[in-house]
Amino acid sequence: MMRRRDFLRATLVTAGSVVVPTACSEEDGLPGACDVNEDDSFFPQSVASGDPRPDSVVLWTRVVDGGHKTDLAVALVVALDEAFTQLVELKLGSSNVAVAGSGSTRASVSARAELDYCVKVKVSGLSPGTTYYYRFYYTTGEGCFSSRVGRTRTAPAPDADVPVRFAFVSCQDYVGRYYNAYAALANQQIDFVVHLGDYIYETTGDPSFQTPSEQRKVALSDVNGALTLTSAEGVAYHAARSLNNYRELYKTYRSDRALQRLHERFPMIVVWDDHEFSDDCHGATATYSNGREPETDVDRRKAANQAWFEYMPVDYPAGDDFRYSKAAKYPEDITIYRDFTFGKHVHLVMTDLRSYRADHLIPEDAFPGKIAVNQAWLVAQFGTTPPYASPYDDIDTLEEGRLRDLLVESAPTFGFDPSFGYAQNEGPRLISVNFINAVVAKLNEQREEPLEPVDERLLPYMDRGVSYADVGKTDYFSAFGSRYLVIKDAFDALSLSTGDTPVMGEAQKAWFKKTVMESKSTWTVWGNEHCLSQLAIDITMSTTEPLNRRFYLSCDGWDGFRAERNEIIAALAERGNAVAITGDLRAFVAGTPAVDTAPTTKIVEFVGAAISSSTLRSTLQKRVASHPLLKDVPSAGNIASNIEKHLVGSPTKVNPHLAFCKADTNGFCIAEANADEFVVTMYQLPESALAAPLYEEADMDALEEQITLARFKTIKTAAGEPSELYMEDGDTWTKWNPGA
Numbered sequence: 001m002m003r004r005r006d007f008l009r010a011t012l013v014t015a016g017s018v019v020v021p022t023a024c025s026e027e028d029g030l031p032g033a034c035d036v037n038e039d040d041s042f043f044p045q046s047v048a049s050g051d052p053r054p055d056s057v058v059l060w061t062r063v064v065d066g067g068h069k070t071d072l073a074v075a076l077v078v079a080l081d082e083a084f085t086q087l088v089e090l091k092l093g094s095s096n097v098a099v100a101g102s103g104s105t106r107a108s109v110s111a112r113a114e115l116d117y118c119v120k121v122k123v124s125g126l127s128p129g130t131t132y133y134y135r136f137y138y139t140t141g142e143g144c145f146s147s148r149v150g151r152t153r154t155a156p157a158p159d160a161d162v163p164v165r166f167a168f169v170s171c172q173d174y175v176g177r178y179y180n181a182y183a184a185l186a187n188q189q190i191d192f193v194v195h196l197g198d199y200i201y202e203t204t205g206d207p208s209f210q211t212p213s214e215q216r217k218v219a220l221s222d223v224n225g226a227l228t229l230t231s232a233e234g235v236a237y238h239a240a241r242s243l244n245n246y247r248e249l250y251k252t253y254r255s256d257r258a259l260q261r262l263h264e265r266f267p268m269i270v271v272w273d274d275h276e277f278s279d280d281c282h283g284a285t286a287t288y289s290n291g292r293e294p295e296t297d298v299d300r301r302k303a304a305n306q307a308w309f310e311y312m313p314v315d316y317p318a319g320d321d322f323r324y325s326k327a328a329k330y331p332e333d334i335t336i337y338r339d340f341t342f343g344k345h346v347h348l349v350m351t352d353l354r355s356y357r358a359d360h361l362i363p364e365d366a367f368p369g370k371i372a373v374n375q376a377w378l379v380a381q382f383g384t385t386p387p388y389a390s391p392y393d394d395i396d397t398l399e400e401g402r403l404r405d406l407l408v409e410s411a412p413t414f415g416f417d418p419s420f421g422y423a424q425n426e427g428p429r430l431i432s433v434n435f436i437n438a439v440v441a442k443l444n445e446q447r448e449e450p451l452e453p454v455d456e457r458l459l460p461y462m463d464r465g466v467s468y469a470d471v472g473k474t475d476y477f478s479a480f481g482s483r484y485l486v487i488k489d490a491f492d493a494l495s496l497s498t499g500d501t502p503v504m505g506e507a508q509k510a511w512f513k514k515t516v517m518e519s520k521s522t523w524t525v526w527g528n529e530h531c532l533s534q535l536a537i538d539i540t541m542s543t544t545e546p547l548n549r550r551f552y553l554s555c556d557g558w559d560g561f562r563a564e565r566n567e568i569i570a571a572l573a574e575r576g577n578a579v580a581i582t583g584d585l586r587a588f589v590a591g592t593p594a595v596d597t598a599p600t601t602k603i604v605e606f607v608g609a610a611i612s613s614s615t616l617r618s619t620l621q622k623r624v625a626s627h628p629l630l631k632d633v634p635s636a637g638n639i640a641s642n643i644e645k646h647l648v649g650s651p652t653k654v655n656p657h658l659a660f661c662k663a664d665t666n667g668f669c670i671a672e673a674n675a676d677e678f679v680v681t682m683y684q685l686p687e688s689a690l691a692a693p694l695y696e697e698a699d700m701d702a703l704e705e706q707i708t709l710a711r712f713k714t715i716k717t718a719a720g721e722p723s724e725l726y727m728e729d730g731d732t733w734t735k736w737n738p739g740a
Contacts, residue, residue, distance in 0.1 A: 042138050045254035048263035049152035050270065050313030052192055052339065054128035057152050057267055059121045060313040061136045062251075063111040072111040074119055075137040082133050082149060090123070106137070116247050118310040122320060129156035129343075148260075149736055151228070152267045153191055156343035162675040164346045167266075168527070170196040170273070170583025171610030172253070175203075175210040175218055177690040179258040181611045184683065184703055185668050186261045193266050196531050196583030197273025198613065199312075200249045202304075203229070205237040206279075208622055209614045218252050220245050222335055228713065232626065239278065239288070241300045246307035254311070258695050271311055271336055271350050273529045273584055277304040280483055280556050282357045284330055290477040291365025298330045305334050312633060331355040335506050339515050346673050347521035351512060353529045356505025361495060361560055362482045367421030368473040369435030373466035373497045381496060388490045389464035395420060395431040398454070403436055406451065410443055416476040432467035433459065466490050472551070474628045483560070484623055485630075486534050488550040488654075492562070500563045509564075513571045517580070522716060523673050524578045530557030532565065532580050532605050533591035537639060537646040538654035550654060553620070557584065567593045573601045577716055577723065579678050580605040581671065587616035587663040587684045590712045592725050594657050594738065599738070604714040604723045606680040608669040609662070615687050616663040659725055659736040663709065666690060668693040679713040 003621055013189040040046070041064070048060040050482075063072050080086040087105040111117040113358040119136065126132065132154070136147040137198070156162050167190050172179065185193075205212045206219060208231065220226050226244030240246045253259065262268075277300070278286035284301035295466040309324040316322040317338045324334060336355075340348045371392045378385050395404045411418040422429045437453040467473075472481030481487070504512060516524055535553045556567040557585075572578035580593070589607035594600070609615065620640035630636040639646060644661045672679045685707055693702040711728035723738040 038188045040148070041147050041468070042158070042406050043136065044148035045251060045311075046260040046264055047134070047136065047147050047150035048313050049150055051136070051315035051338075051340070052153060052155045052267040052269075053315070054155045054157050055126050056122055056124040056315070057126065057132070057154055058313040059123060059134050059150070059152070060119065060311075061111075061147050062116070062118045062254075062311075063136070063138055064117060064537070065140065067270065068698070069113060069538045071113055072117060072138065073108055075106045075109050075139075076106050076119075076121055076134065077106050077137065078123060078132055078134045080130070080132065082151070083134065084135075084383070088126075088132070115310050119176045120310075120313060122315060124152050124320075128154050129160060129162065130154050148264055150264050151231040153193075155340060158341050158343065160343040161675065162343045162345075163672060164191055164342045165670065166192045166194060166342075167668055167670050168194040168196060168581045168583070168608055169611050170529075170608060171586055171613040172259070172477075173198075173201045173210065173613040174216065174253050174256065175201065175205060176213045176216050177612040178216065178695075179256050179612055180690055180694045180703055181667050181683070181685050182256075182258040183667075183693075183695050183699070184685070184707060186258065186265055186365050187700065188670060190266060190670060191342070192211075193262065193268045194350075194527055194581065195268055195270035196527055196581070196608070197271055198275045198584065199270060199272070200246075200253050201275045201613070202246075202249065202278055203237055203239045204239070204254040205235070206239075207231045207233060207235045207237070208626075209413075209619055210237075212560075218249065220248055222248070241297070243303040244304055246304050247310070250307055250311040258693070263402060268313070269340065269348065269350060269527070270314065271352060271527060271529065272308060272354065274354055276308055277301055277354070280360075280479075281354060282359050283355060285359070287364060287479070287483075290479055290482070291363060292477045297379065301330060302326055302333060303441075304635035309334060329580075335382040337511065341521060343521075343523040345675055346525055347523065348525045348527060349512065349515055349518040349519075351528040352505065352508065352530070353503055355504045356508055357561075358501045360482055360555060361498060361501055362468060362471060362473065362486065362491075362555070364479055364482045365417075365477050366473055366482065367417055368469040368476065368481075369431045369439075369467055370421040371432060371465045371467050372471075372494050374413055375463040375465050376428065377497050378465065378493065381493070386489065386493065388470055388487070388493075389466055391459045391462035391471055392430050392465050392467065393433060393454075393462055394428040396429055397437075398431075403440075403454065407431075407436065408437060410439060414439070414442075414476065426634075430465070432465075432469055433462065435467060435469050437549045438469075445598045456488075466493055472549075478628075480627055483556045484554055485627060486552045486555045486560070488552050491552060491555065491560075495562050501561055503558075503561045504568075509568075512568075516571055516575050519575065522577060522675055523678050524572070524575055525671075525673075525678075526572065526578065526580045528580045528582045528605075529584050531582055531585045531589060531607055532558050532593040532603075533589055533607070533658050534559060534593070534655045535585075535647060535658070536654045537643070538640065538650045538652045539646070562596060565593075566597075569593055569595050570601055571600075572603045572658045573722065576719055576721070577714075578603045579714060579723075581669070581680075582607040585616060586610040586613055586619060587661060587733065588665065588667070588669075588684060588710065589658065589662075590660040590682075590710075590725060590727070590736075591655075591658040591679075592723065592738065600722050600724050604678075606669060606671070606682075606712065606723050608682070609667050609684070611668065612666060612690055615666060617641070618687065653738075656738045659738075660712070660727065665708075667707070675716070677713050677715050679711065682710040682712075684708045684710065 078088040128213040130643040204218045222244040227239040280287045286295040440453040472487040592602045594602035667683045726733040
């Protein structure tokens with residue numbers, strides 16, 4: 001039988017009536033509010049609240065007291081006013097904490113050593129649509145000390161006909177950048193904040209997107225428990241692996257005063273994306289080595305999950321008695337998808353798009369020359385072989401095995417799999433002839449006597465199919481052609497041929513579709529981690545090889561899982577008045593993503609840019625500069641520099657449902673929902689504005705002067721009618737027409 005100390009759990013407190021104190025008092029050795037001194041040193045990460053419901057909210061803090069290794073006693077006080085003159089009675093309902101007494105205005109809870117001294121308290125029995133103030137107290141031999149005051153707000157009652165105003169954010173890298181967007185957001189009048197993931201970044205200085213500064217860096221003390229990684233340029237850095245590593249990341253990020261202030265002022269509803277565990281992960285598998293070595297690490301994933309559980313004020317769908325257990329089987333150790341209702345008009349549905357997903361459709365270690373789709377399938381699907389298909393043959397019989405022996409002999413030179421990606425007895429080893437000839441050409445660069453390639457006279461008589469090289473696979477172990485800059489037309493055929501590859505997992509998807517279809521609110525709002533709107537670029541007008549292609553920017557997100565993407569959009573469109581609010585992309589986007597084969601089966605999507613992480617444009621510039629084929633093409637840099645034009649302004653309208661993109665700014669979004677419309681304002685902050693902190697009141701004018709706004713909305717439609725997108729243009733709203 002598992003002992004209680006093997007579990008981690010939150011504490012349940014029930015709120016009762018309001019008490020007006022008449023004088024300072026002491027209960028169980030806890031001084032009255034007038035006897036305390038606010039001291040940040042005992043509460044270094046300040047306070048936070050989250051998951052507001054009409055009758056409850058989760059409150060959080062962390063307590064530090066020197067070298068204490070045992071649990072620490074902490075008191076919680078909740079009030080209706082910031083001066084704490086109207087205290088709320090609290091009744092403890094959990095058997096594993098000390099009870100201050102029924103009806104007490106102070107709840108005594110434990111900051112447990114096994115929880116890294118984090119305190120999470122779910123306070124229930126609250127009034128809907130009400131603002132509450134709270135603070136934690138800790139008593140030492142020197143007296144009683146308090147945390148800063150936190151402010152939170154419960155959700156309005158389900159039948160309340162009230163507008164709802166909230167922010168949504170994502171991607172808050174700490175390394176080398178400041179949270180000036182949060183400094184501006186903290187001054188807004190909103191009900192809550194939705195965080196769509198990448199709350200932390202697991203790396204200390206990945207040069208592909210992070211540039212540490214002396215004032216803004218992450219250092220892991222447990223380097224022996226961390227992963228040591230090396231970039232292509234030879235730069236060494238660390239990635240979190242141990243529980244201590246992940247805890248240190250949260251401590252460092254929560255030390256930022258702007259982030260603390262945001263948590264102190266508004267409740268937050270949060271899910272994770274990839275960086276809370278590992279970049280571009282699927283389940284418990286990382287992708288740093290691109291398939292060179294196994295990277296599935298359940299212990300690491302559980303360490304990341306436990307730290308997230310400890311530091312996030314989340315109300316889990318498993319109920320008030322949910323406990324995090326290391327012994328639980330992954331991914332059943334923790335479930336974070338859940339939903340919230342805010343009055344009559346907003347039903348917020350939050351998902352987890354990392355824990356249950358499959359590997360990327362094209363593995364990073366896929367053998368580039370292997371045929372993934374043969375001619376028979378292409379002809380059956382399209383009636384002919386499309387122009388992107390390339391000739392192939394059985395490497396074991398082609399020219400009586402001469403080229404097979406040549407490839408096997410050269411495998412150590414190029415570092416590829418001499419089995420060509422085929423399992424033993426899998427069948428004919430079909431290899432792209434273009435790939436074979438490319439290998440021969442490379443070998444001939446080092447030879448005095450050139451080797452003979454495949455005779456070109458044979459090509460017209462060969463079958464044609466789609467190899468991994470045809471989708472942009474540039475190397476034997478590479479993210480290019482797997483996750484990034486994937487050739488669209490060949491990928492679409494490959495995606496159709498393989499069938500469904502899951503993102504949500506069956507249980508979550510069933511819950512999601514049921515929740516959406518049963519929603520009674522005016523607006524069903526999906527807290528979605530990946531961009532639904534297609535993000536492809538069409539540079540077929542270019543005469544320069546290899547640029548004259550259509551590429552997906554990334555197949556790590558929904559563009560790489562098209563079957564389930566279409567299924568989810570169809571379900572939301574059937575429900576009607578559905579809106580996706582999205583993170584991860586690091587750009588502002590507005591559009592009406594549709595089912596691939598049904599352009600009017602669509603919803604509206606609003607994507608927010610990163611709070612502080614490098615922008616989409618900056619990220620693309622680095623990717624293009626490191627691409628094996630594009631880096632030496634002089635015009636390739638223009639792809640990233642003019643990415644908005646390629647995405648939205650392409651003459652071929654490769655993304656017909658993408659209405660707006662701003663890829664070179666940071667910032668946040670604020671949504672306002674009522675009975676008639678759902679309005680989103682994008683607060684855009686130049687990337688250059690993150691170089692130094694603008695956190696003080698005296699900095700606010702300078703900060704706000706750098707913010708520009710873009711406003712969009714969708715209007716409530718009748719059942720069965722597709723949602724439409726409008727953009728504010730001066731004093732009018734202009735409807736988006738994809739066909740124009």
